[in-house]
Amino acid sequence: MKLRMLSAADVRKALPMPLAIQVMQRAFAQFSAGRTVVPLRTRIQVDGGNLMFFMPAFLKESRELGLKVIALWPDNSVKGLADAYSLVTIFDVDTGKPLAIMNGEELTAIRTGAGGGLAADLLARPESSVVAVFGSGVQARAQLEAVCAVRPIREVRIVGRTPVSAEKFAAEIRNWPDLPTVFTPPREEAVAKADIIITATTSNTPVFKGKCLSPGTHITAVGSYTHDMQEVDSDTIRKAKIVVDSLEACLAEAGDLIIPIEQKEITSDDIYAELGQIVNGDLPGRENPDEITYFKSVGIAAQDAASGHEIYRIAKEMNLGQLVEL
CATH class of the missing domain: 3.40.50.720 (NAD(P)-binding Rossmann-like Domain)
Structure with missing residues (x-):
């Protein structure tokens, strides 16, 4: 199975702001019309104040499926690390096959x-x-x-x-x-x-x-x-x-x-x-x-799934990121 890995720079290049606004129009239209499956974000607490968030979404009309995972570690700054990390994974709706993993901070x-x-x-x-x-x-x-x-x-x-x-x-x-x-x-x-x-x-x-x-x-x-x-x-x-x-x-x-x-x-x-x-x-x-x-x-997770699929589409056209064999 080949998976496309996309960095923050790849995400920026693939999703300029005017295009992103169009994608949000599509996502919110489906969300408020009841044409999405978007549960409230799930979170788990890890060792005190550290948190993991999970945000899945399925957009029925545009056939976009994705999951964002966020790790929030507030005390990371004392270690010289970012206090939040995020990844977005998108999937093929017809097969369930993972298509890409991309930088979630930039996408968000x-x-x-x-x-x-x-x-x-x-x-x-x-x-x-x-x-x-x-x-x-x-x-x-x-x-x-x-x-x-x-x-x-x-x-x-x-x-x-x-x-x-x-x-x-x-x-x-x-x-x-x-x-x-x-x-x-x-x-x-x-x-x-x-x-x-x-x-x-x-x-x-x-x-x-x-x-x-x-x-x-x-x-x-x-x-x-x-x-x-x-x-x-x-x-x-x-x-x-x-x-x-x-x-x-x-x-x-x-x-x-x-x-x-x-x-x-x-x-x-x-x-x-x-x-x-x-x-x-x-x-x-x-x-x-x-x-x-x-x-x-x-x-809402519908924003992430819609953005992730648009980024993936453009990334394929522009040959952005790296293909990894899993």
Whole structure:
């Protein structure tokens, strides 16, 4: 049996952001139409705080089958190692044969960014040009890249955990094409009159105040991945049109929603739609220029399986990676 092994560089080359956004449209459309098999992620605890996650998915319409495995070892930094490792394996639906194993960290960054880009395309005002980014890591970068693919961004405002991290990220993206202005302002200034806000942090507490939002702002939130983390405050959630990647997963995992529900600021009925419902035309996206829209992503395995198969298809065409005999 031959298996194609794909590195992070191979994944990047095979799945540019505009294509990734198209793939996410396909994945979310099938997911919200009930044409996927996607259980909630399974996790096991290993020696204290270390965790293994397992995320299988089958997309019935596009015939895509895959499994992502994540190892999260929070104390690895003291050993000079990454705190998370991930692999995605894809399979032939007709035979069950494994087709490829690929770097999961890079795939996850791209597909999560692309999901945010798709949400911005459906929910942000068409003329949106000013983005505030909370975070300075891999996901902040991917989310910004995706937003730049769907809106005419002319100004970026970066808020990092520290001024040093913010400026380091700003220096990097100043070299991107067609981004003439990049600032690292205080958070209140970053939010003021921003058209789009991206939150991609590991913060347990809100990173900005809802009272600072301007009418018509769109927010994409990809941090707050446990029930007790709240990146976006309840005031923002209460006045926003709430869209999620997966209703079931967000109600189980997203503190941004779980906390205001527990505080009786909102109920689960206040969640407007899954992103796939808007993709499918079941519900409209933005309905007026003044409404505040909020997209919460915790990530679903359908994104991984769809991305993995697209990467595999392109990798074969471009002869990327290495074929290994097992």
